[in-house]
Amino acid sequence: MDNNQNVIRWGSEELAISYISPKDNKRHHYYPDFIAEVKNNQGKIETLMIEVKPKKQTEKPKQGKRNTKTYIQESVTFEINKSKWKAAEKFCESKGWRFVILTEEHLFPKRN
Secondary structure: OOOOOOEEEEEEOOOOEEEEOOOOOOEEEEOOOEEEEEEOOOOOEEEEEEEEOOHHHHOOOOOOOOOOHHHHHHHHHHHHHHHHHHHHHHHHHHHOOEEEEEOHHHHOOOOO
């Protein structure tokens, strides 16, 4: 972000957002990866809350014929992430910010 002229300022894990975990129904804190103030394609300044995740963790896991340990773990992770992201979206909406999840497809696009 330091080398992008459209990024005005940014910070990492500077904000704690409360959410209720579906794993234990307790309040936890989520620290989004980045907060960035940027100039968008229309030249307007906006604030982005950015989460960077492997694409696999942004999609509901596919269940096989059995409930394997891996499937259960991935399902729990996915549900926790959904709770975090819902809280982040609500927070951003209240501030007029935008919540964005970036995966390897965004960061390392394949070139044809």
